[in-house]
Amino acid sequence: MLSTYVPIVGLFGLAAAFALFSVTAAPYVGPRRYNRAKLQAYECGIEPVDQPLTGGRFPIKYYLTAMIFIVFDIEIVFLYPWAVANDALGVFGLVEMVVFIATVFIAYVYVWRRGGLEWD
Amino acid sequence: MIEAPDLDYAALAPLLFLFGAACIGVLVEAFAPREVRHPAQVALALVGTVGGLVSAVLLAAGRDLTGAEADVTAGSALAVDGAGVFLQATIAGLGALSVLLFAERGLDPARSSFVASAAVPAGSVRDRELLTAHRVQTEVYPLATFAIGGMMLFVAANDLLVMFIALEVLSLPLYLISGLARRRRLLSQEAAVKYFLLGAFASAFFLYGLALVYGAVGSVRLSTISEAVATDGGDVLLVLGLALLLVGLMFKASVAPFHTWTPDVYQGAPTPVTAFMAACTKVAAFGAILRLLYVAFGTDEWTWRPLVYGIAIVSMIVGAVLGLTQTDLKRMLAYSSIAHAGFLLTGVIGFDATGDSPGLSATLFYLLAYGLTTLGAFAVLTMVRDGDGEATHLSSWAGLARRSPVLAAVMTLFLLALAGIPLTSGFTGKFAVFRAAIDDGAWPLAVVALLTSAVAAFFYLRVVVLMYFSEPAGSTGSGAVTEGPTVGVPGLPTTIVLAVTAAATVVLGVVPGSVLDLAGEAARFVG
Numbered sequence: 001m002l003s004t005y006v007p008i009v010g011l012f013g014l015a016a017a018f019a020l021f022s023v024t025a026a027p028y029v030g031p032r033r034y035n036r037a038k039l040q041a042y043e044c045g046i047e048p049v050d051q052p053l054t055g056g057r058f059p060i061k062y063y064l065t066a067m068i069f070i071v072f073d074i075e076i077v078f079l080y081p082w083a084v085a086n087d088a089l090g091v092f093g094l095v096e097m098v099v100f101i102a103t104v105f106i107a108y109v110y111v112w113r114r115g116g117l118e119w120d
Numbered sequence: 121m122i123e124a125p126d127l128d129y130a131a132l133a134p135l136l137f138l139f140g141a142a143c144i145g146v147l148v149e150a151f152a153p154r155e156v157r158h159p160a161q162v163a164l165a166l167v168g169t170v171g172g173l174v175s176a177v178l179l180a181a182g183r184d185l186t187g188a189e190a191d192v193t194a195g196s197a198l199a200v201d202g203a204g205v206f207l208q209a210t211i212a213g214l215g216a217l218s219v220l221l222f223a224e225r226g227l228d229p230a231r232s233s234f235v236a237s238a239a240v241p242a243g244s245v246r247d248r249e250l251l252t253a254h255r256v257q258t259e260v261y262p263l264a265t266f267a268i269g270g271m272m273l274f275v276a277a278n279d280l281l282v283m284f285i286a287l288e289v290l291s292l293p294l295y296l297i298s299g300l301a302r303r304r305r306l307l308s309q310e311a312a313v314k315y316f317l318l319g320a321f322a323s324a325f326f327l328y329g330l331a332l333v334y335g336a337v338g339s340v341r342l343s344t345i346s347e348a349v350a351t352d353g354g355d356v357l358l359v360l361g362l363a364l365l366l367v368g369l370m371f372k373a374s375v376a377p378f379h380t381w382t383p384d385v386y387q388g389a390p391t392p393v394t395a396f397m398a399a400c401t402k403v404a405a406f407g408a409i410l411r412l413l414y415v416a417f418g419t420d421e422w423t424w425r426p427l428v429y430g431i432a433i434v435s436m437i438v439g440a441v442l443g444l445t446q447t448d449l450k451r452m453l454a455y456s457s458i459a460h461a462g463f464l465l466t467g468v469i470g471f472d473a474t475g476d477s478p479g480l481s482a483t484l485f486y487l488l489a490y491g492l493t494t495l496g497a498f499a500v501l502t503m504v505r506d507g508d509g510e511a512t513h514l515s516s517w518a519g520l521a522r523r524s525p526v527l528a529a530v531m532t533l534f535l536l537a538l539a540g541i542p543l544t545s546g547f548t549g550k551f552a553v554f555r556a557a558i559d560d561g562a563w564p565l566a567v568v569a570l571l572t573s574a575v576a577a578f579f580y581l582r583v584v585v586l587m588y589f590s591e592p593a594g595s596t597g598s599g600a601v602t603e604g605p606t607v608g609v610p611g612l613p614t615t616i617v618l619a620v621t622a623a624a625t626v627v628l629g630v631v632p633g634s635v636l637d638l639a640g641e642a643a644r645f646v647g
Contacts, residue, residue: 085122088122088123088124089122089124090124092124093124103143106143106146106147107146109146109147109150110146110147110149110150112150113149113150113151114149114150
């Protein structure tokens, strides 16, 4: 039964070998031309701010936005397999999905009524 | 081809009551004006838990759940069997009593055990203003209802993934409500953070064990695991997976050596929440442990028997010995809860793969009896107060019998039951689990259990002696009582809780026959 997992072990080996190879090879073959943007921790277009411990504090709004994002993210995760299996599940699946979306919506309504969606 | 699963709504009714009440509770938070929220939430939580209890009882009465009609439902994700429904009813009943404790508003001049506004920083000016405010963070009630629903799902889960989801559903609200005490807020928040961090580790252990078992068996369904275990019991992956699953579950059950969070969280959490955790979480976690060991690994008990044997001994000794050194009553009851987890594992050992397991019925009875008693003991703790909230230090309980004979008598009853003195429910429960262990040939374990019971009895009886035979705290020596703790007059909710738990402790000790029979009849898992 475990032999099913041999390819996965092989894949792990391959991934580890590639990572090891890239990390060891990069300092020798890569060019080094630094500028200010390149030395930042993340090159994603937004100016980095101070770490929370040294004084810069993040408003709690970001946390709320992230939470709401995750709630809908998870909802989508369940919607996709249902959409694929919709033919097989029929009306039962549709009803269950509506119930599921309604329960997620309850959480959303709570956030809305408590002012979680107001930015300022 | 995927087929739509059958839903047996009568069997799901207990769960639907709880989760339905919790969802409506969230809507009440969203739309109801602040003044009506507290009564509405209490009523909703009570409807949910009592409805869950009643529908579980009706389900058990209407079907032969121990024989032909024990079944699985919802695509065999849930088991509908005697033991599962017995545990669901126990959790719903204890949950309803806990909600009553949550709802008490008359004891504290600060109006409630729960914080007025959780988002206000502890110790700030606004926080001091709100200390005696009438408002309460009423999200506590939907959260507790979700937790109770998760616990009832936990004991009925027929596959490991559902068990994991239920574990999270019961844990996440518990982490939150542990941090919502109105007084000593930093201690409460510290407890919540500790519980969350360690609990997240325990969940990770459970998940890793689940992955290993799935790797070995190719299924997360308990009955499929059982078949694979019967043919391939010694598989390293299976044994490792079982061990990791047990770590995750025993953490929730606060079994030593996975108990380190228990004293801190029990002490820091608001006392009604501590009562809730000590009673309901314990029942739920042991329900899951029993189902995992008896159903999934029931054909291979020689793998888990030495594990459980050893852990039971460690838990009993750690609970009893460290309990001796405690000076805070909440911490003392936390160590008592660890020792009791060890006694419960003594019952779990009494497994018989060929027929009725004496350990299952004994453990079911013990869980019910212990849950009621410990809930009552924590309810008494909420009543002894000084200017800074509850007075839980041992010294402030000195001479309490003179101040309030009734309270001292009730507390004495609960402590005697926890110690396992005859004519209390504790004795019947201990007798049942020890006999199950001895029937199974595990008499050395029963001897250790008896010895640790004797050690533990010392710290329970010390409180009794302190209440009856010591000078009151703050006494000037001339008999005049000046300062020290006062005994609050409980409102209706706490009175109901005390009456029910005290009556149950006596009844289950004096005439336990019918409940023992009920537990004996219920003691079947669908395999």
